[in-house]
Amino acid sequence: MFSFFSKYFTNLFKNKTDKELHLLFERYVKIVVDCSKALEQLFAGPPEERAVHIQRIIRFKNEGDLLKRQMNEKLDQTFIISWIDKSEATQLINDLDGCLRAMRRVAKHTQIYQVRTIRPQVQSLISCIVRMALEIPGMVDDLKNSRFDRITSRNPEIGNLETEADELRSIAVGMLWQEDGADALTVIKWERIFQGLERVTDHERDIADTLLSIARAAL
Numbered sequence: 001m002f003s004f005f006s007k008y009f010t011n012l013f014k015n016k017t018d019k020e021l022h023l024l025f026e027r028y029v030k031i032v033v034d035c036s037k038a039l040e041q042l043f044a045g046p047p048e049e050r051a052v053h054i055q056r057i058i059r060f061k062n063e064g065d066l067l068k069r070q071m072n073e074k075l076d077q078t079f080i081i082s083w084i085d086k087s088e089a090t091q092l093i094n095d096l097d098g099c100l101r102a103m104r105r106v107a108k109h110t111q112i113y114q115v116r117t118i119r120p121q122v123q124s125l126i127s128c129i130v131r132m133a134l135e136i137p138g139m140v141d142d143l144k145n146s147r148f149d150r151i152t153s154r155n156p157e158i159g160n161l162e163t164e165a166d167e168l169r170s171i172a173v174g175m176l177w178q179e180d181g182a183d184a185l186t187v188i189k190w191e192r193i194f195q196g197l198e199r200v201t202d203h204e205r206d207i208a209d210t211l212l213s214i215a216r217a218a219l
Helices: 002-013 016-044 047-077 086-112 122-144 148-180 184-218
Strands: none
Touching (some): 148 184
16 A cells, blocks of 8 residues: 555656656766776877877766756755655765766876876776776666666676776786886876776776665665
């Protein structure tokens, strides 16, 4: 009986804002994916093209900031959302923002430190970042369509990738000290970049964990 009335009132009060929020979330997670690919291109391309990719990453973060404001305004105006609780929506928005902020920080460090030669371990870390980002849009769509079992099945892969990234960072820093330990400035620069890349995967894991928490509560 309670379930019947819950669904009745949800359908009664929801409006076009419900769908609009889902579309905004779709745009937001797409920005996260696009930003991760721009980060990949930043480290894969020639030095003379890095400034372009850095600006793209900054632009993606700015676009995310605009979306975040729009979404928070929608949440303030909305009574009921059929597919996500308002507090959970706020948490997910903040997780997505944190991920974009972490990617922008890596890009800015690359710019400030005037990095020229890219260390070989970077691409393995970037691969984890992109693969994790590509899982997120599907998880958000699964949430909107109440496919909670799919969210729980996707989460272990994201967890494995985050663990892999942590191990890759440790290996990369170890090799950094072995190869360039006498050059303190190089060590400082690259430790921060490696740490920044690994932190991106932490934020991606936060996004996945928030989605998993929502899915488990709904089961």
